[in-house]
Amino acid sequence: MPGNVIELRDLTKTYCIGETQVRALRGVSYTITEGEFLAVMGPSGSGKSTLMNILGCLDRPSSGEYILDGEEVSKFDKNKLARVRNEKIGFVFQSFNLLARTTALENTELPLLYSTTNGRDMAQRALAALASVGLQDRAHHKTNQLSGGEQQRVAIARALLNNPTLILADEPTGNLDSKTSSEVMNIFKTLNEEKGMTIIMVTHEPDIAAWARARIHLKDGLIIREERS
Numbered sequence: 001m002p003g004n005v006i007e008l009r010d011l012t013k014t015y016c017i018g019e020t021q022v023r024a025l026r027g028v029s030y031t032i033t034e035g036e037f038l039a040v041m042g043p044s045g046s047g048k049s050t051l052m053n054i055l056g057c058l059d060r061p062s063s064g065e066y067i068l069d070g071e072e073v074s075k076f077d078k079n080k081l082a083r084v085r086n087e088k089i090g091f092v093f094q095s096f097n098l099l100a101r102t103t104a105l106e107n108t109e110l111p112l113l114y115s116t117t118n119g120r121d122m123a124q125r126a127l128a129a130l131a132s133v134g135l136q137d138r139a140h141h142k143t144n145q146l147s148g149g150e151q152q153r154v155a156i157a158r159a160l161l162n163n164p165t166l167i168l169a170d171e172p173t174g175n176l177d178s179k180t181s182s183e184v185m186n187i188f189k190t191l192n193e194e195k196g197m198t199i200i201m202v203t204h205e206p207d208i209a210a211w212a213r214a215r216i217h218l219k220d221g222l223i224i225r226e227e228r229s
Contacts (some may be wrong), residue, residue: 002034002069003033003034003179004031004032004033005033005034005068006031006032006055006066006067007018007031007066007067008028008029008030008064008065008066008067009029009064009065009067010027010029010063010064011025011027011029011051011054011061011063011064011065012025012027012064012220012221013047013050013054013059013062013064014062019147020161022140023221024047024048025050025051025054025061025222026220026221027221027222028051028064028218028221028222032198033198034196034198035098035192035198036198036199036200037188037192037198037211037212037213037215038199038200038201038212038214039202039203039214039216040202040203040212040215040216040218041202041206041216041217041218042204042217042218042219043204046221047171047220047221047222048202048218050221052168052202052219054066055200056089056168057076057081057084057089061074063178068088070164070219071121086111088161088165088166089164089165089167090133090135090158090161090162090167090168092152092155092156092167092168092170093170093171093172094172094174094175095175096151096152096154096155096175097141097155098151098155100143100144101142101143101144102142102143103137103139103140103141103183104138104139104140104142104146104150104157105126107154107158108126108129108130108139108154108157108158108161109125109126109209110158111158111162112126112161112162120125126139127139129160129161132160132191133156133157133160134153134186134187135153138150148177148180149176149184152172152173152184153187156172156188160191165198166197166198166200167188167199167200168201169188169200169202170201171203171204172201172203173185173203173204173205185208185211188211189203189211199212213229214227214228214229215227215228
């Protein structure tokens with residue numbers, strides 16, 4: 001039986017904007033097992049970005065518990081949070097977040113820059129990650145020589161570099177046309193089904209969410225419904 005990667009227990013998040021309190025999350029409880037492919041959906045202001053920031057250890061909840069791989073994240077100091085982000089979580093963003101004027105290979109190597117990995121091993125690992133998304137032939141092309149779909153595949157390769165426990169994808173097809181979106185989603189599907197990777201994806205597009213095996217819908221900071229394929 002797969003174990004639990006994530007347990008969320010009554011998570012809340014309140015922001016103070018001037019004298020106004022904004023309750024972005026109002027008590028979210030959910031369990032995500034190893035090998036899950038989950039889509040997080042909801043309108044603007046529903047709390048999905050706040051939830052993803054907490055899952056990615058980029059923000060802390062106001063109350064409640066976030067347990068990742070059996071450890072309570074709120075007890076981590078800044079150094080441990082940074083280490084968890086680098087070693088356990090791979091991030092894929094809508095805007096790709098690649099460095100301009102650098103090659104696909106150099107962009108993929110970024111997570112290893114502050115590690116003890118030597119240059120040769122670093123290049124080999126990055127090339128293997130690019131091969132896993134079908135881009136080994138474009139490794140030495142610069143960002144501006146790559147299509148949008150190729151840039152997103154470089155971002156996925158970079159996310160895979162440290163063999164993370166979890167891939168967090170925030171609107172990963174938001175800047176792509178429908179054909180390219182399908183190609184990118186096929187990569188996520190393969191990573192999930194063949195490599196057993198746990199993937200959590202924020203999207204507002206029902207056809208993209210349909211690629212996931214489970215979907216949760218947020219509204220006003222609460223999970224209002226869950227669907228499973």
